[in-house]
Amino acid sequence: MSELEWEPQKNSPVPLHQQIYDFMKKKIINGEWTIGTKIPPQRNLAKRFQVNRSTIVTALDELAADGLIESKVGSGTTVINNTWSLLASTPPPDWISYVKSGIHKPNTSIIQEINKAEADPDIIRLGTGELSPDLLPNKKMGQILQTDNEPSLSLGYTEPKGSLSLRKTVSAYLSTKGIKASPESILIVSGGLQALQLISLGLLNRGSTILHETPSYLNSVHVFQSAGMNLLGIPMDKEGMKSDSIGRLKRQHHAALLYTIPTFHNPTGTLMSERRRMELVEACQKASVPIIEDDVYADLWFDCPPPKALKANDTQGNVLYIGSVSKTLSPGLRIGWVVGPEPVMERLADIKMQTDYGSSSLSQYAVDKWLSSGMYGEFLKETKEELKFRRDFTIQILKKYFSEIATWSTPKGGFYIWLQIQTDLPTRKLFEAALRDGILLNPGSVYDPNDHQHLRISYSYASIEQLEKGLIRLAQLIKNYSIK
Structure with missing residues (x-):
């Protein structure tokens, strides 16, 4: 049940229990609280509405008398009826069962x-x-968007891989990191999370095993689990993910790929050493395990630049590289990129077109201007x-x-x-x-x-x-x- 924004009016001539009864009955009758919806415990409702618990009990008793809710020991109070079932001979849809049977797993x-x-x-x-709202460049963003007849600005759909102008700019930006990537090998996505979603939908079979650091950001999102994948953690030390078990895990669990955040790891903040990066790339190449490198924090170094990205040392197209401006420029722009072999990018672009028909063209334009003008570096x-x-x-x-x-x-x-x-x-x-x-x-x-x-x-x-x-x-x- 979503947060209850409504509050009873203490100065109203209508009794508090009647106000609460009317509010909850309206939610049920309008179908906002469908059959199976759980009502919060009495103590929680009393605290939320800032009333005595007896007031809540009175309101719930009246709803139960109307046949709208039912309380059972051990399972709480749930909605059992609404207007449709009162007026129609056929019962209304049980949306709660649909919610529970959806293929995308709920958050913990x-x-x-x-x-x-x-x-x-x-x-x-x-x-x-994420960056504090106080750190976001709102004024400069307004300046960038105040433009007249810029040839790279289009409010229509972009091509499947994203704005060509932005992909060229990202290509030049990545070259400063030692990553050679032509615009054809770059796919613009709506943030790093969408990149993972596209990979799970377009490249992996159900039941595949994903290797990752323990702990891992992947456990906080269910993108792979919802696609029927299995997650398998690999221990870390102060140098980052240990690589000596990758070959064995590939054989034992038929691992499909490895996911890592080598630079300022989420959640530990660990910076993988250059030696460990080389070992990891070599171990994955030897075991034929592709790598997803999530590099969204790499620009946020304080005293000296981090070691080169895994992708910079990838000579066999074994690494899919994910970058984004969500952590550095603005989470609201929802713009990131995936870099990899052209056939893989074309596959992911096809999946992306089926899901959202392209990332925001206005956001792509803004990121293009930030990167190409030098304002991003400043x-x-x-x-x-x-x-x-x-x-x-x-x-x-x-x-x-x-x-x-x-x-x-x-x-x-x-x-x-x-x-x-x-x-x-x-x-x-x-x-x-x-x-x-x-x-x-x-x-x-x-x-x-x-x-x-x-x-x-x-x-x-x-x-x-x-x-x-x-x-x-x-x-x-x-x-x-x-x-x-």
């Missing part, structure tokens, strides 16, 4: 809670992996300076308040600090306690179902004041639990 409950909590403007978001320099300041500030707070209760490593770029809690406090309980205090966390279980001791701390979104307030309160919550 904790991710759904995170997504809902992010809509609250008052919450302190210590785990959000903005990136300012952004990295701000992110480095936020990282250093966060590390200072951690040293002052967390030195006895947690361990961490200082990232050399990107957004994330992988905080390991040294108490027996499960991070799920910590997540719930922090949320009650107006602090939103990203527990390690989001990225590894078996991880109950880590938090992904992001210094990119919350303001300096929020970082300080949120982290100090988080430390208090952990210490209070340890004392009990």
Whole structure:
């Protein structure tokens, strides 16, 4: 059930229980709450509507008397009727059964809670992996879009692989990273996540096994699981993903491909060493395991550039490379790219045309201008300076308040600090306690179902004041639990 935005009017002559009854009955009659919809527990409703629990009980009793809801011990209260079933001889569709039978797996409950909590403007978001609204280039974006008769601007559909002008610009941009990619080998996508969706739909069979780092961003999205794929984790160390087991895992599990974020890994912030990158490419080539390289954080280095991308050392077309401006320029533009062999890009482009008929032409135009004008490099320099300041500030707070209760490593770029809690406090309980205090966390279980001791701390979104307030309160919550 979605968030309840409505609230009863305390100064109305209509009794509170009647207002709540009328509101819920309208939801049911209008078909917004269909058969099988679960009603939140009485205590939750009382808190949400800021009324006594007895008021909720009265309203629910009246709905039950009308035959609209039913309560069962152990399964809660659900909608059992609505107008259609009251008026028609045939029952209305049971949309809940359709929802449960959809092929795309739902997010885990904790991710759904995170997504809902992010809509609250008052919450302190210590785990959000995107740039703060204060860091986004709104004024400069307006300047770019105020243009007259630019030949590269088209409001119609672009060709299947995306705007040719943008692909040429991306090709030139990638060459500065040592990646040789012609415009024909580049596909413009609506962000990195769509790239993964297209790969899962266009290149893999159901039941395929995907190798990835443990922990991994892949566990926080169900793009491969929903397509019937199996995920298999490979351990990491301070140099990144270990590569010595790839050949064995390929033989034992018939692994279809390997997914990695070698540069400022999500969620750990790890920077894969140059030596490990070479070993990984060599191991995958030897085992005939293609690589998906997710490189969306690579531009966010602070003191010195990271080692070259895996794609830069790929001489056999073994690496599909994913880039994006969502983490560096604007998440709202929804523009990224995939680089790989031309037949693969043509296959993915065909799938993309079947799903959305091309990414936004206006967004493609804007990204083209940012990259080709030099404004992107200038903005990136300012952004990295701000992110480095936020990282250093966060590390200072951690040293002052967390030195006895947690361990961490200082990232050399990107957004994330992988905080390991040294108490027996499960991070799920910590997540719930922090949320009650107006602090939103990203527990390690989001990225590894078996991880109950880590938090992904992001210094990119919350303001300096929020970082300080949120982290100090988080430390208090952990210490209070340890004392009990």
